[in-house]
Amino acid sequence: MTNIIVDISKYILIILFAIYTYKCFSVFRDIDYLKRRSILRTQSGLTFAIHFIAFLVLYLTMDDKPTVLIFYAAQVVLLILTISLYTTLYPKSSRLVLNNMCMLLVIGFIMLTRLNTDKAIRQFIMVTASIIISFFIPVLIRRMKSLRNFTYVYAGVGIALLLAVLALATVTGGAKLSFTLGPVSIQPSEFVKILFVFYVAASLWKSTDLKNVLITSCIAAVHVLILVASTDLGGAVIFFTVYLIMLYVATRKPVYLAGGVLAGCGAAVLAYKLFRHVRIRVAVWKDPFANWDYGYQVGQSLFAIGTGGWFGMGLMQGMPDKIPVVTNDFIFSAIAEELGGIFALFLILVCVSCYVMFLNIAMQIHDQFYKLIALGLGTCYIFQVFLNIGGVTKFIPSTGVTLPWISYGGSSIMSTAIMFAIIQGLYILREDEDEELERRKALERRRKQHEERAQRRRETTRTRSDGRPGRYR
Numbered sequence: 001m002t003n004i005i006v007d008i009s010k011y012i013l014i015i016l017f018a019i020y021t022y023k024c025f026s027v028f029r030d031i032d033y034l035k036r037r038s039i040l041r042t043q044s045g046l047t048f049a050i051h052f053i054a055f056l057v058l059y060l061t062m063d064d065k066p067t068v069l070i071f072y073a074a075q076v077v078l079l080i081l082t083i084s085l086y087t088t089l090y091p092k093s094s095r096l097v098l099n100n101m102c103m104l105l106v107i108g109f110i111m112l113t114r115l116n117t118d119k120a121i122r123q124f125i126m127v128t129a130s131i132i133i134s135f136f137i138p139v140l141i142r143r144m145k146s147l148r149n150f151t152y153v154y155a156g157v158g159i160a161l162l163l164a165v166l167a168l169a170t171v172t173g174g175a176k177l178s179f180t181l182g183p184v185s186i187q188p189s190e191f192v193k194i195l196f197v198f199y200v201a202a203s204l205w206k207s208t209d210l211k212n213v214l215i216t217s218c219i220a221a222v223h224v225l226i227l228v229a230s231t232d233l234g235g236a237v238i239f240f241t242v243y244l245i246m247l248y249v250a251t252r253k254p255v256y257l258a259g260g261v262l263a264g265c266g267a268a269v270l271a272y273k274l275f276r277h278v279r280i281r282v283a284v285w286k287d288p289f290a291n292w293d294y295g296y297q298v299g300q301s302l303f304a305i306g307t308g309g310w311f312g313m314g315l316m317q318g319m320p321d322k323i324p325v326v327t328n329d330f331i332f333s334a335i336a337e338e339l340g341g342i343f344a345l346f347l348i349l350v351c352v353s354c355y356v357m358f359l360n361i362a363m364q365i366h367d368q369f370y371k372l373i374a375l376g377l378g379t380c381y382i383f384q385v386f387l388n389i390g391g392v393t394k395f396i397p398s399t400g401v402t403l404p405w406i407s408y409g410g411s412s413i414m415s416t417a418i419m420f421a422i423i424q425g426l427y428i429l430r431e432d433e434d435e436e437l438e439r440r441k442a443l444e445r446r447r448k449q450h451e452e453r454a455q456r457r458r459e460t461t462r463t464r465s466d467g468r469p470g471r472y473r
Contacts, residue, residue, distance in 0.1 A: 002060045002061065005056070005057065005060060006057050006060070006061065006314045006315065006316065006317060007314055009053050009054070009056070009057050009314065009315070010311060010312050010313075010314045010315070010338075010339065010340060011311065012053055013050055013053060013054065013339060013343065014311065014312075014339070014340060014342050014343050014346075016046050016049055016050050016053075017046075017050060017343055017346045017347075018342075018346055019046060020043055020046040020047070020050070020103065020346075020350070021346040021349045021350055021353075023039050023040075023042060023043050023046075024043070024096065024100065024349070024350055024353035025349075025353060025356075026039055027039050027040065027096055028356065028360070037095075040095040040096060040099060043096075043099040043103075044083060044099060044102070047079070047099065047102050047103045047106055048076070048079070050103075050106060051072075051075070051076070051079070051106045051109075051110070054106075054110040054315060055068065055072040055110070055113070057314075057315045057316065058110070058113055058114060058315060058316065059072070061315070061316040062117075062316070064117065067117060068113065068117075071113065071117070071120070071121065071124070074124065075106075075109055075124065078124070078127070078128060078131070079102055079105075079106070082098075082102065082131055083098065083102065085135065086098050086135075086424075089135065090138050090139075090424060090428060092427070092428045092431040092432070093138065093424045093427060093428055094357060094361075094423070094424060094427040096353070096357055097354065097357055097420060097423060097424060097427070098424075100350055100353060100354050100357075101405065101420055103350060104350065104351075104404070104405035104406055105127060105405055107335065107347065107406055108123065108331075108405055108406035108407070108408075109123070109124065110315070111331055111334055111335055111338075111406070112327060112331075112408055114315055114316060114320075114334075114338070115320060115321060115326060115327050115331075115334060116327055116408075119327055119408050122408075122410075123408055123413065126410040126413050126414065127413055127417075129414070130413050130414040130416075130417035130418075131417060133414070133417065133418070133421075134417040134418060134420065134421035135421075137418060137421035137422055137424075137425060138421055138422075138424045138425035138428055139425070140425070141422055141425025141426060141428075141429065142425055142428055142429060142432070147198065147202075147369075148201075148202045148205055148206075148369045149202070150198075150202065151199060151202040151203050151206070152199075154195045154196070154198045154199035154202065155195075155199045155219050155223075157195055158192040158195040158196055158199065158223060159219075159222055159223060159226065161188040161189075161191070161192050162188065162189065162192055162223060162226040162227065162230070163226060164179070164188065165178070165179065165188050165189065165226075165230055165232075166226055166229055166230050178411065185410070185411075186410075186411055187409070187411035187412070188411075189227065189232060189235040190411040190412055190414070190415035191411070191414075191415050191418075192223070193235070193238060193239060193242070193380055193415070194377070194380075194415060194418060194419060194422070196220070196223055196239055196242070196243075196376075197242060197246070197372075197373055197376035197377055197380060198373065199219070200216060200220065200242075200243055200246050200247075200372070200376060201246065201369055201370075201372035201373045201376060202369065203215075203216040203219075204216060204246065204247065204250040204251075204372060205250075205368050205369040205372065208250050208251045213247070213251065213256070216247075217243075217247075220239070220240075220243045223239050224236050224239050224240050224243075227239060228267075228271065231275060231277050231278075233271065233275075233277075233278060233399060234387055234399030234400050234401040235401070237383075237387065237399060238380060238383055238384055238387070238401070240260075240264055240267075241379065241383050242376050242379050242380050242383070243260075244256075244257065244260040244261070244264070245375065245376075245379045246372055246375060246376045246379070247260070248260075249372070249375055250368075250372060280294050281397045281398055281399075282397050283295075284298050284397070284398070285298070285394060285396065285397035285398070288302070288394065296324065297323065297324045297325070297329075297330065297398070298391075298392070298394055298398060300322050300323040300324070300330075300333075301323055301330050301333040301392045301393075301394075302393075302394060303322075304318065304319070304320055304322070304323055304333040304334065304336065304337035305333055305336040305337060305341070305344075305392075305393065307319075307337055308336045308337035308338065308339075308340055308341060309340065309341060310340055310341045310342050311340040311341075311342065312336070312337065312338050312339045312340030312341070312343060313337060313338050314338060315338050315339070316338070317338060318334070318337040318338045319337075320333065320334035320337050320338065327407065327408040328402055328407050328408050328409060329388065329391070329392070329398070329400055329401070329402065329407065330392050331403055331406055331407050331408070332344065332347075332388065332389050332392050332393075332403055332406075333392050335347065335406075348385075348389065351381075351382065351385045351404075352382070354378075354381065354382075355378050355381065355382040357423075358374055358375075358377065358378025358381065358382075358423055359374075359375070359378055361374045361423065361426050361427050361430055362374035362375040362378065364430055365426060365429060365430045365433065366433055367429070367433075370426050370429060373422065373426065374423065374426050377419045377422060377423060378423075380419070381404060381416070381419060384401050384402070384403075384404055385403065385404060387399045387401045388401050388402060388403040388407070389403070404416040
């Protein structure tokens with residue numbers, strides 16, 4: 001009976017996730033408020049349905065059933081509280097961003113519970129702490145009008161943290177990524193990328209003349225070079241790409257974009273020549289089976305994705321534990337193996353819908369500073385998704401970055417929660433702008449109506465011969 005439930009569940013999960021993904025994009029159509037609200041509520045119901053079905057399978061197939069049951073109940077409480085508190089505290093916040101956050105968290109919890117229950121429980125604790133912190137961020141974004149004035153504070157703190165990594169971090173997987181403080185491992189680059197976006201936005205908001213662009217570019221290059229020196233090439237690529245996109249949008253000058261692309265290509269060639277770590281990853285990308293000692297991770301990832309096919313093996317039916325660091329960098333491969341290639345494609349589309357929402361906010365908010373922040377954070381998010389999925393599918397060389405909201409990792413979870421909370425704050429600011437604009441339009445309409453009535457009275461009023469006003473017949 002259990003085998004039948006497991007086999008049927010994978011098709012149900014795909015169907016439910018397909019409906020959810022469709023609704024991610026249908027909310028962008030020109031529909032009325034009630035219909036949009038109904039779509040967003042349906043998404044929440046689909047999230048809980050997927051969560052229930054997946055954990056039912058895990059409960060039936062795993063040995064430690066009490067732990068799975070209690071863990072599932074704790075997650076349901078967390079999701080309900082998150083949705084309820086966000087919609088209560090911030091009624092103007094984006095429900096789509098909130099729904100996608102919850103769905104991605106659910107997928108991460110499902111796969112981590114299947115792979116390593118202890119890590120899943122630690123992830124749950126980190127997610128809870130991150131969400132609690134994120135509750136305070138939208139109100140800070142909304143009320144603090146001086147954020148644009150700390151330009152060099154953002155740059156100074158960011159560079160100091162990256163230098164601390166370069167000096168203190170231990171080498172992991174060929175790169176200096178994190179250092180340990182007591183029982184906690186911290187990866188500062190995950191947080192510095194947020195400071196970096198704020199620095200670039202504040203600097204380019206002040207001026208886009210050549211002198212300021214050169215200064216901003218030099219400070220941005222310092223960030224990137226420190227990451228390169230730490231051999232955190234995934235982080236370096238993210239910082240470089242985010243800066244290039246923000247610079248182009250702020251200045252609207254293709255020459256900066258072209259120059260940046262050429263400089264990036266030259267830097268990539270130089271990194272290949274200088275770092276053995278980079279040469280190995282490029283060799284693995286070209287043929288992971290030629291040197292199995294180094295290509296084992298990517299090779300196992302490809303085997304897992306191929307084994308899963310379109311519909312997957314079903315939860316607990318595959319062998320994703322054969323992939324090294326599967327809970328961190330290669331969790332997408334585990335999803336494709338057990339939940340199927342179709343499910344994995346829909347996961348990519350959900351991530352894209354988040355990016356579309358970020359761009360929507362960036363295009364519609366009027367303040368240039370906040371516009372650049374929304375664009376920078378959105379680019380940071382979607383490019384990290386691209387690097388992770390591209391690396392595990394051998395589309396590009398592996399860069400060792402995590403899949404936001406899904407991969408195991410406290411720094412990744414907290415930084416992503418902060419990014420999404422900032423986006424929520426910007427969405428609320430945009431709603432405030434729209435309300436203010438509507439208020440001004442209403443006042444202007446009333447003023448015009450008053451003037452028109454006064455004009456009509458003047459046109460119809462005539463003065464009688466005795467000097468008393470009267471109506472002309």
